[in-house]
Amino acid sequence: MKQAVLTAVAVSLLASPAAAQVATGTMGPLRPDQQKFFELYKELVETNTVVGEGSCTQAAAQIATRLKAAGFTDDQLISFSVPEHPQDGGLVAILPGTSATLKPMLLLAHIDVVAAKRADWERDPFKLVKENGYYYARGIIDDKFQSAVWADTLIRMKEAGTRPARTIKLALTCGEETDTAFNGAQYLATERRELIDAAFALNEAGGGRTDGKGKVLVQTIQVGEKVYQDYKLTATNPGGHSSAPPPDNAIYDMARALDKISAHEFPAEFNDTTRVFFAKAGALRQDDIGKAMVALTKDLNDASAMGIVNRDKSLHSMLRTTCVATMIDGGHALNALPQRVEANVNCRIFPGHTPAEIKDKLAAVIGNPGIAIAYGRDDKPLAKSPPLDPALIGPMEQLAAKHFPGVPVIPTMSTGATDGVYTGGAGIPTYGVPSIWTDPDGNGTHGLNERVEVKAVYTARDYLFDLVKALASK
Template sequence: TVMKTSAIIAERLKNADLVLNIDGGGGVLDEATGKPEYFTWQGAEKTYADFEITITNPGGHSSAPRPVNAIVQLSRVLERIGAYRFKPELSPLTRAALTAAAPYEEPEIGKAMLAFVADPTDERAIATLVANPSTVGRIGTTCVATMVSAGHALNALPQKAVANINCRIFPGHKPAEIMAELQRVAAEPAATFKDVTEGSVPNDASPMRPDFIAAVEKAMRRIYPGVPVFPSQASGASDSMWFRYHNVPSYGASPTFLKESDDFSHGLNERTPVMNIAPGITYYLSLFADLSK
């Protein structure tokens, strides 16, 4: 797969000074006018992780219930995890990202973003951001139940109940740390936790490198003068993950601009406006020249 190829390339380039990922970051076009609204470069991404929770039981016939039922136990665990909120966090990158992005959000959301930046413990701001699917992932780690499998017959007590918890981990934390936190939240001695993540590795944010920031801002001025440029943190994995895993700074720096209503990433109808081609070439020539040694 593409991600496996990226892992191999990252291994071979683990001594690189800097990586430009042209499949990350990008700009937003105004829905009404189609004109460039703002541009973000991606300097961090959350670590993807899957944790499997298993509870076993001797089982038996359903006509003779035991005091402890594996499905009921697992249900209680999932209820606790579902109600749990990880501590909201702010990094230098997300501070800059939230501050700059606030004017482009709905007023209530933008106000909450600025309030959170001013005070990461502001419960009112946190509640607003957590309730919004597009912002909940920007302020900390999130974990949700995504799959459940239990029992083996309609007339038998379950001998096994299994659930998958999918997490998107805020940069700076390792999967083992988050799994341990989930175990504490579960508060169920009978539950065993296992990291079953595939195709993902933990990675921290890339540094806010002045040379990269200056180069990308200069390149953007050449094609779209006056368009705001600021960082962003992705909620899912990109190829940058593999380089950051080797402590190589990697930045999503694609000059592709798109209307949010036209974003069909990974879909059969995925598209990009033709208007991106000519400005993109000018942008890359500037960016590559300034960062080359």
């Protein structure tokens, strides 16, 4: 799960005393259905699925066992993996619909998690612990919450004998958190497309934010994301003895190249989603940034408004392509001139532009043909922004009003990346749906002591269950 956009939304709303708020807080004893969900959730969280350390295959098999016990047949449960990565497997489950004309819907989630070093955590990261109204564990949010909810939703519907009009497909995959690993979503999109073919997909990266003081301020719907692309820059030189240095030096060449990239500002632009976000989020504020956000939706060339908005790094990123140096390596000896220097430049490309276009732009910005530029990898599809479809956005907003009363729901574009790049790239419009809320500090996601408020878990579970039922009935 990528939280950058939710941070931007929180920044856009916290300054607004007029923003609607809903209380967080404690909840009573679990209902029987909630207790059953908790057992599934706990088992999944406590199964280590760090790539190269744990086993997604085991976690997927455990969920398949629960689905089968609920009445799913063997032909409705498809486990998958590849021989090269036997522990990175996943699961596709299918609940058949009654309609011969409605295309299926897809529930997408990843079951792998970021590594967690026990010595650095206050609690065992692979034990679900409840303390002070929060659940703690690695993956308790990212993304085992949604994985557990999707599986639980199908179990509840199967056990109740529900026959949705639209076929519901569930894809639980591995590899989202490790860019160079076998990625289950990519595999399904390219090698087993028939298993996940759908009219649309529901994914992570939507969700809510609190003010950190017990009030939920906003829920978001992710409608599109930037293109993730790494570029490998290389400077070479014959080198030689450091006692007699010539003017040309690979380290200095690379330093000048990176300095030029640092100073370069890509032009600002809107798409349908970000224009709506700036208008709605800006209107909820009562300060200079809010007014500037709204002003930019009317005139993107308003230099004064742009200067104000650009003070916030997340809003700045949502308006344009960004490129930043993230790694550098060079030289081979303390007393020798560098023969080779490499740097990684990570770009988050605004939808509508290609990696090739940005590669050419970087070359022009650097202005030194001696700096070679190559793709870090070139096998990812281009992220495609889905439409703001009222048939999908409408039910999301309506049910949010029921489960998160008074909380604004805002469509937004992620400046990060999810597995939606693969499903979206395969022609399946993919949306990050409203979900659990988190605090302004990000709740330790990808960091230490990852946590989620207990009340957020069960409120969002009810919301997501109702959302799936609603969208599967149309």
